[in-house]
Amino acid sequence: MAGLDQAQIARYRADGVLHPVPVMDGAAALDLRQRVEALEAQHRHGAGGRDLTQYFRVNGQLVIPLLAEIARLPAILDKVETILGPDLLVWSVELFIKEPGDGTIVSWHQDLTYWGMGETDEEVTAWLALSDVSVDAGCMRFIPGSHVGGLVPHGDTFDAANLLSRGQEIGGVDETMAIPGPLKPGEMSLHHGRCFHASAPNRSDDRRIGCAIRYVTPEVRLGLNRDYAMLVRGQDQAQGWINVAGPRGLFDVRDLALYEEVLAAQAATLAAGAEGNVAMYQGTNP
Template identity: 55%
Template sequence: MSFPLSPAQVAQYRRDGFLFPVDVLPREEAANYRAEMESLEQRYGAGSLPQPLSRFFRVNGHVVIPFMSRIARTSKILDVVQSLLGPNLLVWSCELFIKEPGTRKIVSWHQDLTYWGLGETDEQMTAWVALSPATVESGCMRFVAGSHHQPLLPHRETFHKDNLLSRGQEIEVEVEESTASNIVLQPGQMSLHHGRMFHSSGPNLSQDRRIGVAIRYVTPGVRQTVAERDYAMLVRGCDPDRNWINFAPPEEPFGTDSMALYDRILADQSAVLG
């Protein structure tokens, strides 16, 4: 496909609140990123870091893990996101979502913006990049078209052990499952979704890991409304509003300076993310 998005694709995103599949990485490059991730798993075993490696994968990984930062700065991804959010882009968060084969881990129906302190903004978007096949069997994401036109709705916190969300949060409305779209992606493909989108995913019943990188992009006009300060990595254009403490991408895994920054970000975000 050509970049940036066509007017029809932009209209589809505005109407439905999501867009997929978008080809952004060659399959070989996606495989290389997966190998780099799995190499870190081999290198940083139990006790080798102040927190388990899985914690860094799931929370602000782009601050301390170079390959996650590189994915978030991929030109083709930024071209697509720019088509929808404009020329000035920052990365607020970057996370790895990993479902091991044959496990019951799920993500309940929720809206992303509920717990982030960013308000109900239309200027935030998640790009979800597949590093392994995301199929119905492996527990791909599911979206309800048009649900992003709703405001943020009340959520309950279950803290269920099989829920990949930090609080096991789930939306307090009945979601009509038959209206949901299965977001099937092959390695190197991406989906985009709005921060108010109703979405979920099921267990991984396949024989392979389901691995995806979720990159949370914001425009400079978005601001943190709960915490005293918040951080983001400028990846395109400029930041005229200065609502964010900008930082540079890491040069090495878990370097001294980036680890200190990671701890500072967690401490400042604790008022929001708890």
């Protein structure tokens, strides 16, 4: 496997989303899934005074070597490089897990809405399936071409079933224009930070497990603040980010301290304009 071909690049540029993109075979995806589930079994009480869900859903690459390892996979980086160029930073790595029948959803939204990155084209999310992410399992749905219109207003619903921090939602989306993005284990989708997307509940008999990796270029800026990112390819000549190296080991105390520093620095941006405390996702601490 190498980078995307010209037809794939053109499709991504036009639609703001590309899927499915093969990354690994099913056996390799199963191995990653089993390693995730082993972490769940071994650290069900969390670490550093926080629930494991907190680290799975927010900046897990800082304290969990497995998530940093996934973000550095050459098969992913080669494809992201054809979109963003040779210098790549990872802003965040997150696990999205929907249990069968738990009823959780993700409403129609744009990723960049509350991240403070503005209208940039220099960000892409790689969403890697570690289980069979079928339509029944609640795969993502996308509105092709929605990334070209800029950021749009979102309403804050604070719906408990919504996995987003505020239950943020774009009103009036024409769902007849939506396309599903089912993925087999080891496949990924790539989507632009302004592309409208959502996902329905998991109605399958298995867990729906995906790993979302947010890649940016060194030129991206987050408002007036410097944020933290992990350099995974090339170099950061712009030096607008605070570069982090990735974890020393699983829940190393020094990495846990850095995690708290990063979380505190990001909190103001994520909560801007909201009433009350806001975490990045439902079920995590602000």
